[in-house]
Amino acid sequence: MTRTPYWAAFTDGIRRTMAAPAELAVRIGFFAVILVVFSSLWRAATQANGGVIQGYGYRELLWYVIAAEGCVIATKPRLIEEIGDDIGNGDIAIDMLRPVSVVSFRMAAEMGEAVVRLVCALSLGAVFGLLSVSAPPSLEGLLAALPAALLAVGCNLTMQYSFAAAAFWVEDAKSTWFLYQKLIFLLGGMLLPLELLPESLAGIARLLPFWTTAYVPARLLSGHAEWQLLIVQLGWLIVLVAAALAAFRAGEKRLVVTGG
Amino acid sequence: MRIILSTFKNSLIEAWTNRRSFWLQVSIMLANDLVWVLFWILFFERVSTVRGWDRSRVLLLFAILTTVAGISLGLLANARKIGQLSAGGELDAALALPIHPLAFLLVRRVDTGLLGDLFFGPILFVLAGEPTLERTAIFIFGSLCGAAVLVGFLVAIGALTLFIGGTGEQADLGFQTILILASYPVDVFGGATKLLLFTSVPAAFISGLPTRLVDDWQWTTAAALLTAALVFASLGVRLFNLGLHRYSSGARWTRA
Amino acid sequence: MAAIEVTNLVKRFATKGRGRRSLVEAVSGITFSVEDGERLAYIGPNGAGKSTSIKMLTGILHPTEGHATVLGYIPWSERRKLVRHIGTLFGQRSQLWAQLTARQTFRLLARIYRLDDRDAARRIEELGELLEATTLFDVPVKSLSLGQRMRCELTASQLHSPRVLFLDEPTIGLGLVAKQRFREMIVRLNEERNMTVFLTSHDVSDIEYVARRVIVINHGRIIYDDDVSSMRRSLLRTKLLEVRFEEAPRALSLDSVEVLKHSGLGYKLVVHTSQRSIRSVLDELLDDYSVADISVLDPPLEEIITEIYEAPQR
Numbered sequence: 001m002t003r004t005p006y007w008a009a010f011t012d013g014i015r016r017t018m019a020a021p022a023e024l025a026v027r028i029g030f031f032a033v034i035l036v037v038f039s040s041l042w043r044a045a046t047q048a049n050g051g052v053i054q055g056y057g058y059r060e061l062l063w064y065v066i067a068a069e070g071c072v073i074a075t076k077p078r079l080i081e082e083i084g085d086d087i088g089n090g091d092i093a094i095d096m097l098r099p100v101s102v103v104s105f106r107m108a109a110e111m112g113e114a115v116v117r118l119v120c121a122l123s124l125g126a127v128f129g130l131l132s133v134s135a136p137p138s139l140e141g142l143l144a145a146l147p148a149a150l151l152a153v154g155c156n157l158t159m160q161y162s163f164a165a166a167a168f169w170v171e172d173a174k175s176t177w178f179l180y181q182k183l184i185f186l187l188g189g190m191l192l193p194l195e196l197l198p199e200s201l202a203g204i205a206r207l208l209p210f211w212t213t214a215y216v217p218a219r220l221l222s223g224h225a226e227w228q229l230l231i232v233q234l235g236w237l238i239v240l241v242a243a244a245l246a247a248f249r250a251g252e253k254r255l256v257v258t259g260g
Numbered sequence: 261m262r263i264i265l266s267t268f269k270n271s272l273i274e275a276w277t278n279r280r281s282f283w284l285q286v287s288i289m290l291a292n293d294l295v296w297v298l299f300w301i302l303f304f305e306r307v308s309t310v311r312g313w314d315r316s317r318v319l320l321l322f323a324i325l326t327t328v329a330g331i332s333l334g335l336l337a338n339a340r341k342i343g344q345l346s347a348g349g350e351l352d353a354a355l356a357l358p359i360h361p362l363a364f365l366l367v368r369r370v371d372t373g374l375l376g377d378l379f380f381g382p383i384l385f386v387l388a389g390e391p392t393l394e395r396t397a398i399f400i401f402g403s404l405c406g407a408a409v410l411v412g413f414l415v416a417i418g419a420l421t422l423f424i425g426g427t428g429e430q431a432d433l434g435f436q437t438i439l440i441l442a443s444y445p446v447d448v449f450g451g452a453t454k455l456l457l458f459t460s461v462p463a464a465f466i467s468g469l470p471t472r473l474v475d476d477w478q479w480t481t482a483a484a485l486l487t488a489a490l491v492f493a494s495l496g497v498r499l500f501n502l503g504l505h506r507y508s509s510g511a512r513w514t515r516a
Numbered sequence: 517m518a519a520i521e522v523t524n525l526v527k528r529f530a531t532k533g534r535g536r537r538s539l540v541e542a543v544s545g546i547t548f549s550v551e552d553g554e555r556l557a558y559i560g561p562n563g564a565g566k567s568t569s570i571k572m573l574t575g576i577l578h579p580t581e582g583h584a585t586v587l588g589y590i591p592w593s594e595r596r597k598l599v600r601h602i603g604t605l606f607g608q609r610s611q612l613w614a615q616l617t618a619r620q621t622f623r624l625l626a627r628i629y630r631l632d633d634r635d636a637a638r639r640i641e642e643l644g645e646l647l648e649a650t651t652l653f654d655v656p657v658k659s660l661s662l663g664q665r666m667r668c669e670l671t672a673s674q675l676h677s678p679r680v681l682f683l684d685e686p687t688i689g690l691g692l693v694a695k696q697r698f699r700e701m702i703v704r705l706n707e708e709r710n711m712t713v714f715l716t717s718h719d720v721s722d723i724e725y726v727a728r729r730v731i732v733i734n735h736g737r738i739i740y741d742d743d744v745s746s747m748r749r750s751l752l753r754t755k756l757l758e759v760r761f762e763e764a765p766r767a768l769s770l771d772s773v774e775v776l777k778h779s780g781l782g783y784k785l786v787v788h789t790s791q792r793s794i795r796s797v798l799d800e801l802l803d804d805y806s807v808a809d810i811s812v813l814d815p816p817l818e819e820i821i822t823e824i825y826e827a828p829q830r
Contacts, residue, residue, distance in 0.1 A: 022426070026433045033437045036453055037444055044310045044448040045303075053306050178288045182295040191299050196306050266627040274615040277656070353611055355576045356604040357628050358596045364628075425530075505578045505592075508529050509571050 005100045006108040013112020024120065031073045031121050035128050038065040054195045059133045060222040061193075066125035067145055068190050068218035071152040074118035075213075076110065077181060079157070083164035084174025087251070096252060103248045107157055114153045122149065137223025144230060145221035151233040155212040156184075158240035165244065168251030189215025193222075209236045263359055268335075268367040275370040282372045289376025293326055296443070297384070313445040316388060320474060323384040324403055325442055325467040330378025331407040332414065337371035339411045340435045342418025342500065343428025349509045362415065362500050395474050401482075402470025405489040409465040412492030413438060415500055422503030434461070442466040462492060519680050519712040520550040520573060525582035527568050542568040544736035545582065552679075553710040555703070557727030557744075559717055561825060565736040566716040570684050573714070574604050587679060600629065603673035607685040610665070611672045614658040618668040622653070622675060629676040636675065643671045646708065647701050663694030670701060680712040681705065687719055699725040720818045732824050740824050744817075751820050755794050757785040759801065760809040768805075773797055781808070 017024060042061040051057055056064065076082070083106075086092045095102045129136070136142045163180055166173035185191050187201075188210035194202045205211050212233045220229060276282060297319065304315035313321075332339050345351055345365065354361035354368070385391060385399055417434040421427070438461050441449075446457055446468030457464040465488040473481055527543040543565040550556050560566050571577040573586055575595030584591060589598040605611070612621045619640065626636035644650030649667040652660060657668065666686065673681060683702070687695045703726060706713050715726055723730050723744060730747060732740035740747070757773075761781045768775060768783065772792040776784040787797050794812060801807055 022429050026429050029433050030436050033440060036449075037440055040449045040453065041310070041444055043450075045307045048310050049307050175284055175288055178292060182292060186295060186299065186302075192302060197302055198305065201302075263627050263630075266624050270613060270616060270620060270624050273620065274613055277615045350609075352571070352576055352606060352609050355595065356574060356599055356611070357625075358600045359628055360596075507577065509567075509576055 005098075006104055009105050009108040010112040013109040013114075014116055015112075016109075017113045017116040024117065027073060027117060028120050028124055031069065032124060032128070034069050034073070035065065035125065038062075038069070039128075039132060054193070056193060056195070056222065060137055062133050063129055063136045064193055064218040064222040066122070066129050066218075067149065067221040068188075068214040070118065070121040070125050071149050071217050072156070072184060072188075072190050072214050073121055074114045074153050075156045075160070076113070078177050079110065079160045080164045080177035080180055081174045083161065084167035084177075087164070087167040088171070088174065092252075101245070102252070103161055103244050107161060107244075110157050111154065114157065115150075118149060118153055136221055138225055140225035141220045141223045144225055144227055145217050148217040148220050148230055148233060151230065151237060152213050152217045155209065155233060155237050155240060158237065158244050159209055159213070161244040162240055162247055165247030165251050168247075168254050183210050184213055187211065188213045189218060193218070209240060212236045264363055264367055267364060268370075271368060271370040275372045275375070285373035286376040286379070289373050290380055293322075293377065293380045293384075296322060310445065311447040313447060316390070317471065317475065318445060319384060319388040321445060321467050321471040322443070323381050323389055324399065324406060324470045324474075325381070326377040326384065327381030327399075327403040328406040328410055328442075328466055328470075329439070330374060330376075330381055331403065332410040334371050334374030334376075334378050336366040336407075336411055337369045337374065338365045339414045340418065340431065341369075342415050343421035343431035344418075346418070346421050346503065346507060347425075347427045351504075351507060352509055355504075355507075361504070362497060366411070366415075389474070394477075398474045398477060399470075402473050402485065405485045406466040406470050408489035409462050409492045410438070412489075412494070412496035413462055415496030416492070419496070419499040419503040422500075422506050437461060438463050438466070442468070462488060465489070465492075517552050518549045519552045519554070520548075520584070520586050520714065522549065522573070522584045523547050523582055525569070525572060525584055526580045527565075527572060527577060528580045541736055543572070543579075546733065546736075546738050548731060548738060548741055550712060550714065553706070553712055555706050555713040555715070555726055555728045557715050557717060557723040557730045558733065559720070559723060559730060559821070560733040561718060564734045566718075566733060567684055569733070570682055570714065570716050574602065574682050575599065600676065601679050603676070603678035603681040605666075605669055605673045605681070605683045605686050607666075607683075607688040610657075611669055612657045612665065615656060617654050617656055618660075618671070619653040621657070622672060625672055625675050631676060639675055639677070640671070643674050646704060647671055661694075663690055663697070666690065666694070666698055667701065670698070670705075674705060677709065678711065680714060683713070683715045683717075685717055686715070687717065687722055695719075695721070696725070702726055720816075720821050723821075724817050732821070734825055739827070748814055748817070748820065751823060753788065753790050754815055755787045755789055756813040756815055757783075757787055757794075757797070757801075758811045758813065759783045759785060759807060762806040762808045765805050770797060770800060 039062050042065065043058050046053060046056075046058045046061065053061070083092075092102065095105070098105070136145075160177075160180065163176055164173065166176070186197075187205040187208055189205070190213075194205050194211060194215050197205065205215075216229045216233050219226065300315060300318050300322065304318070308314070338345065342365070351361060351365070354364045357364060381403070385396075389395065389399065391399070414431070414435060418428060418431040420430060424430070441457060441461060441463035446454065446464045449457060454464075457468070465485060469481060469485050469488075473485065524545045524547055525543055526541065526545050528539045528541050531538055531540050546565075546569065558566055558569065568577065572579050573584060573591055575591035575598055578592045586598055587601050591598050611625075612618055622640050623636070626633070631639070640653070641650070644653060647667050647670060649664070649671055652664050652668055653671075657665060660668065670686075681702075686702075687698055690698060699722065702713060702715070705711055713726065715722060717723070727744055729743050730740070731738055742750070756776070759782070761783070764781060770785075772788045774786045774788075776786050778784065787794055798810070798812075801810065
């Protein structure tokens with residue numbers, strides 16, 4: 001295990017992120033701002049609503065925000081654009097010269113980078129949460145949320161790779177990062193818990209993969225020990241990995257044909 | 261002024277040369293703004309009012325914010341790039357011309373994507389802001405003041421790069437911070453944060469105060485807004501001018 | 517009248533290496549003056565302080581110490597007044613807008629320099645003819661070759677008829693032909709209006725073809741300042757002889773002369789003039805051998821400059 005190139009890529013990703021503390025600090029600083037904003041918003045909103053909105057009190061909402069925002073901020077926001085650029089200018093072809101799977105290798109490296117940011121963000125979030133309210137509402141939920149956070153980042157990465165693969169066929173595919181981000185905002189439950197959406201919209205969101213990236217860990221951390229959500233994440237992760245691998249395999253063939 | 265307008269005209273022509281990408285970027289930005297509107301509509305389905313802010317007021321705030329962003333980040337796109345430009349030694353061209361370098365830099369580049377905001381803001385105001393002649397006039401006044409505050413703030417934190425070095429990361433963080441803080445009603449924030457929004461991260465002047473003015477015109481509030489606009493604009497100019505003394509034109513002496 | 521006067525100019529940069537702040541002196545007290553209409557080459561190896569000097573003289577950088585005037589203005593404090601009368605061309609920074617045509621940028625620059633529209637149009641045509649660039653003006657700049665773009669940049673720097681032209685590494689990256697062409701243009705502009713030319717370069721041929729005077733800077737100090745022709749003369753310790761014999765000499769051996777190379781009847785010889793006069797070498801050759809043709813040459817400037825760089829610093 002320790003000797004595979006993918007593990008090397010993963011640890012290299014960790015090292016790379018730690019070697020750029022300024023960049024990391026900016027990201028985590030921004031996360032802190034988001035926490036201030038959303039904790040203020042939800043405090044005011046719950047006060048105005050008699051303390052509880054759709055089953056969420058201020059304490060639940062705060063931990064919800066910490067998990068949802070933390071998991072999203074840990075992944076590179078413009079990954080789709082970056083991969084799209086690499087495909088567009090042919091840099092990806094250089095990776096293809098190595099005797100490893102391009103997608104797996106790159107995803108391992110991204111995962112390494114994301115893990116560092118995730119740990120930093122969640123630690124800061126934990127301190128913030130403990131200081132402004134109290135511990136997460138349920139221990140079981142907390143225990144479930146930890147693997148869910150990792151799975152959320154994994155799902156997010158693989159989904160971005162699946163989206164980005166479109167760049168093999170469509171020139172402007174890289175611009176979809178923006179729309180992807182918005183889908184995560186709304187259908188992924190990043191801005192609002194899915195329970196706060198109108199029922200029809202929430203129903204659609206539960207059928208799509210986006211909710212695995214933010215809603216699932218957030219729902220768990222906000223005190224709802226719904227273990228079956230982890231199975232949903234795992235299922236989607238398998239589907240998404242398969243989709244990304246298949247899309248890149250097809251795309252690489254096309255690149256070889258047209259790229260010469 | 262004529263010079264500034266001519267420069268500006270060139271920037272617009274330049275942005276317009278790649279029409280396909282122009283429309284793509286504009287529509288992406290419009291989609292982005294629509295998602296935010298949707299967010300607020302959904303939010304206020306579940307929550308009636310938050311400290312005096314209801315749906316229509318928040319939409320008015322959002323209309324002002326997007327207009328301000330369209331002006332400061334779309335039309336004057338270099339406002340948030342001052343840090344990067346200084347660190348990369350890219351002020352040279354502007355310094356070689358007989359006009360004020362900051363004025364030239366600000367109009368030198370138009371960001372096509374954020375121009376979408378400039379369309380969106382006024383349209384949202386017309387649709388959701390109950391426009392009357394008076395409200396429209398205040399909307400324009402408030403947006404212009406907000407833009408002056410935002411540009412001044414962005415230039416000031418960008419110009420800090422000239423003093424503290426680095427490649428302008430602090431400017432990027434400041435830019436993201438002020439925008440997200442300005443996206444929410446100022447009154448949801450308490451104590452210390454609120455004080456911050458009226459002083460060092462002047463998000464309140466960008467969206468909150470202008471919104472309040474449109475709904476409820478008070479001469480004192482208007483005066484405060486105008487003062488903030490002047491203070492931050494001159495702060496930006498002052499810091500930039502001072503920083504020029506330390507400008508190193510991107511000379512790479514590190515590790516020399 | 518002196519176009520440029522520089523006294524004890526110093527520039528230090530604060531650097532941050534490995535977390536420690538320290539000062540690096542890029543220019544360490546330079547003094548010189550340049551007369552109106554001169555063509556000066558300001559040369560030195562990479563990192564010698566050339567760009568820093570030129571950027572102080574154009575008002576872009578503020579010096580740490582010292583004084584300078586250009587056309588009577590102090591560049592950094594009277595920058596906006598000064599730049600109306602000078603032209604600048606920085607090889608690695610474009611003045612032109614990539615997406616637009618050069619003419620569109622020219623029109624904007626004409627506004628910025630407050631030129632009358634009709635005068636500007638006439639000036640653009642004149643320059644187009646002089647620099648053989650008129651056909652390039654209506655193509656988007658991004659699709660021009662580097663050589664073509666540099667001719668447009670040169671045009672842009674000339675719209676307001678500057679009295680001094682500052683060029684920082686203008687020929688960097690250009691091909692041989694384009695370089696040569698660009699040098700001719702600069703000389704032409706100098707001769708047209710007696711415009712002072714201040715050129716930095718680390719390409720020695722730039723000096724050879726453009727400059728009449730040369731200042732050599734290294735490690736932030738001026739180590740040489742003289743006319744190009746007297747530099748050759750005073751620093752020449754060797755001459756090259758190209759000799760063609762009528763029949764192959766048996767063994768060619770002359771005091772203080774080395775054979776550089778030979779092929780058939782042609783020989784290339786180096787004469788150490790400090791040890792022996794060229795005249796005595798010529799006499800000996802003509803007396804003792806049957807010479808068909810002979811010519812005396814100076815060594816290339818490149819060697820002279822290298823010698824200056826390597827000389828112990830004063």
